[in-house]
Amino acid sequence: MRVVVWITETGWEACVETAAALAPAGAEVTLLAVPSGELEEVAAGGRAGLLGRRPPPPRGPSWDEVADDAARALLADARDRLAREAATEVRHGRVEREVVAACVGADLLVLARDGDDARLGPKSLGRHARFVVDHAPCRVLLVWPGEPPAAKLPPPPHEHGEHPPPPPPHERGEHPPPPPAPHERP
Amino acid sequence: MSEVAALVALAATLAAAVARPRLAPDWAVAAVAAGLLVATGVLSAGDARSAASDLGPTIAFLAALLVLADGCREAGLFEALGAAMAQGSRGSPRRLLAMVFAVAAGTTAVLSLDATVVLLTPVVFATAARLRVPARPHVYACSHLANSASLLLPISNLTNLLAFEASGLSFTRFAALMALPWLVALAVEWVVLGRAFARDLRPGRSAPHGGGHERVVLPRFAIGVVAATLVGFALSSLAGIAPVWIAAAGALALVIRERRPPVAVVRATEPAFLVFVLGLAIVVRAAGDHGLQSAVDGLVPHGDGLLALIGIAAVAAVAANLLNNLPATLIVLPVAAAGGAGPVLAMLIGVNVGPNLTYVGSLATLLWRRVLHAHDHDTDIGEFVRLGALTVPPILLASTLALWLALRVV
Numbered sequence: 001m002r003v004v005v006w007i008t009e010t011g012w013e014a015c016v017e018t019a020a021a022l023a024p025a026g027a028e029v030t031l032l033a034v035p036s037g038e039l040e041e042v043a044a045g046g047r048a049g050l051l052g053r054r055p056p057p058p059r060g061p062s063w064d065e066v067a068d069d070a071a072r073a074l075l076a077d078a079r080d081r082l083a084r085e086a087a088t089e090v091r092h093g094r095v096e097r098e099v100v101a102a103c104v105g106a107d108l109l110v111l112a113r114d115g116d117d118a119r120l121g122p123k124s125l126g127r128h129a130r131f132v133v134d135h136a137p138c139r140v141l142l143v144w145p146g147e148p149p150a151a152k153l154p155p156p157p158h159e160h161g162e163h164p165p166p167p168p169p170h171e172r173g174e175h176p177p178p179p180p181a182p183h184e185r186p
Numbered sequence: 187m188s189e190v191a192a193l194v195a196l197a198a199t200l201a202a203a204v205a206r207p208r209l210a211p212d213w214a215v216a217a218v219a220a221g222l223l224v225a226t227g228v229l230s231a232g233d234a235r236s237a238a239s240d241l242g243p244t245i246a247f248l249a250a251l252l253v254l255a256d257g258c259r260e261a262g263l264f265e266a267l268g269a270a271m272a273q274g275s276r277g278s279p280r281r282l283l284a285m286v287f288a289v290a291a292g293t294t295a296v297l298s299l300d301a302t303v304v305l306l307t308p309v310v311f312a313t314a315a316r317l318r319v320p321a322r323p324h325v326y327a328c329s330h331l332a333n334s335a336s337l338l339l340p341i342s343n344l345t346n347l348l349a350f351e352a353s354g355l356s357f358t359r360f361a362a363l364m365a366l367p368w369l370v371a372l373a374v375e376w377v378v379l380g381r382a383f384a385r386d387l388r389p390g391r392s393a394p395h396g397g398g399h400e401r402v403v404l405p406r407f408a409i410g411v412v413a414a415t416l417v418g419f420a421l422s423s424l425a426g427i428a429p430v431w432i433a434a435a436g437a438l439a440l441v442i443r444e445r446r447p448p449v450a451v452v453r454a455t456e457p458a459f460l461v462f463v464l465g466l467a468i469v470v471r472a473a474g475d476h477g478l479q480s481a482v483d484g485l486v487p488h489g490d491g492l493l494a495l496i497g498i499a500a501v502a503a504v505a506a507n508l509l510n511n512l513p514a515t516l517i518v519l520p521v522a523a524a525g526g527a528g529p530v531l532a533m534l535i536g537v538n539v540g541p542n543l544t545y546v547g548s549l550a551t552l553l554w555r556r557v558l559h560a561h562d563h564d565t566d567i568g569e570f571v572r573l574g575a576l577t578v579p580p581i582l583l584a585s586t587l588a589l590w591l592a593l594r595v596v
Contacts, residue, residue: 043303046307046329046546049541049545049547051551052213053456055456061312066312069315073318116385145391
């Protein structure tokens with residue numbers, strides 16, 4: 001069994017703990033990190049906005065090197081926490097697409113919610129996790145970065161009786177429903 | 187015919203600055219365009235000379251400030267600020283954001299937005315990466331504050347420097363009038379960015395990573411020189427000394443202390459940029475004399491009542507977003523300056539804060555970058571535009587209101 005664990009700054013502990021607890025003993029675990037190029041583009045855009053200026057490149061390691069070093073350090077810590085044999089991989093490019101590409105041939109992906117994790121609901125998935133959950137070519141295990149929020153479910157409207165669901169249109173005297181199309185007939 | 191020639195020269199200069207073609211660098215296009223306008227008589231030699239001599243002190247001032255910022259970089263000021271931010275944050279993302287706000291606002295105000303964009307932003311990114319906290323709020327804060335925190339001093343933004351002379355204000359009075367608008371802008375940014383990135387700013391599950399262990403060695407000499415320069419600016423009007431001399435003295439002190447070779451000093455002044463600004467100013471003067479001025483005059487509200495000031499700030503923000511704030515300032519300034527200091531400062535609020543609507547300073551640059559790098563990057567442009575839409579209009583309104591109050595009180 002091949003398990004990919006997507007390691008991010010905000011959810012890596014939960015993902016590693018889940019993989020440690022649930023991945024079978026013989027599973028081949030890969031810890032994956034994909035540094036985003038988004039902030040580098042924001043910074044490059046800022047420099048492009050300085051019309052006419054040609055500032056020398058800043059000293060010290062490049063933006064990519066900083067992002068890469070941070071990703072590798074995070075993966076090393078994740079492997080220590082996992083406390084078992086695991087491969088590490090750093091990929092570059094569009095984050096969500098690289099994660100999906102890394103899952104080709106895998107049996108399971110473990111990832112953390114990357115949206116608003118203070119409330120239950122669709123917004124607990126951010127842009128990247130949403131794409132990955134929808135497109136990963138394997139089983140997906142989605143974990144909360146911390147404790148799941150103790151929010152109650154919203155009450156189902158019809159049990160409270162105040163706002164029953166609207167009757168179907170034909171009971172409201174509107175247009176009758178169209179007959180089923182021929183190819184839908186049993 | 188002259189109208190068309192002047193507008194074509196302006197369009198060519200701006201296009202070269204945005205597209206940066208290798209064979210026709212913007213400074214050369216600006217210089218050739220200015221030369222052609224004078225040679226063909228579109229702009230008289232006398233007018234060109236007066237445009238150049240009006241701008242001369244500003245260009246010298248700019249060159250001195252660029253050398254001052256370069257000296258601070260050489261002295262290791264920005265690495266030291268990175269270590270200080272890491273230590274002050276004690277690993278908490280929200281405390282780090284507070285540190286980034288303080289440092290970015292200070293750097294922008296004192297060493298100009300260029301220093302924040304070019305020198306501070308990479309340090310902030312590296313600091314966040316080292317602390318293992320999401321870097322987005324901090325990098326976005328730098329990017330926003332480079333513009334919105336550049337209201338305070340005449341030296342915080344080249345636009346301010348250009349308008350400073352025309353405003354007729356002393357250095358101290360400029361700062362006193364813009365202090366409240368500046369604080370209001372910072373407050374709006376803090377509230378909006380803090381809410382937008384609330385999730386990234388929550389403390390992580392693990393113990394803080396790598397914070398607080400760094401030794402902070404601040405380059406005292408460089409900081410002392412910058413502080414002395416600021417005091418010099420404040421006293422310059424009392425002593426009757428032009429601020430450019432104070433800036434030159436500060437730059438010279440750092441050049442000597444850091445033993446900068448003459449070539450490095452000349453390079454730090456960005457001579458190509460100085461030529462570009464001079465050429466652009468002459469081209470704008472020609473376009474202004476041939477119809478652009480009266481067209482802008484019809485668009486910009488007159489007077490220094492609250493509504494007029496808000497209108498000026500809004501028009502300036504739109505102009506800055508269409509072109510870039512440098513040409514926008516050159517174009518709107520003569521009209522605003524006719525109304526006195528209030529309209530000039532309102533214009534500055536517009537041209538300085540407006541560029542935050544796009545992350546590249548103007549629509550022209552944004553479109554050009556989209557053409558070049560359509561699929562290269564994982565850029566969620568929507569995010570930046572959304573943050574711009576949430577911050578720019580409230581800052582334009584609230585900071586202009588603050589300016590209106592300051593004009594009555596100070």
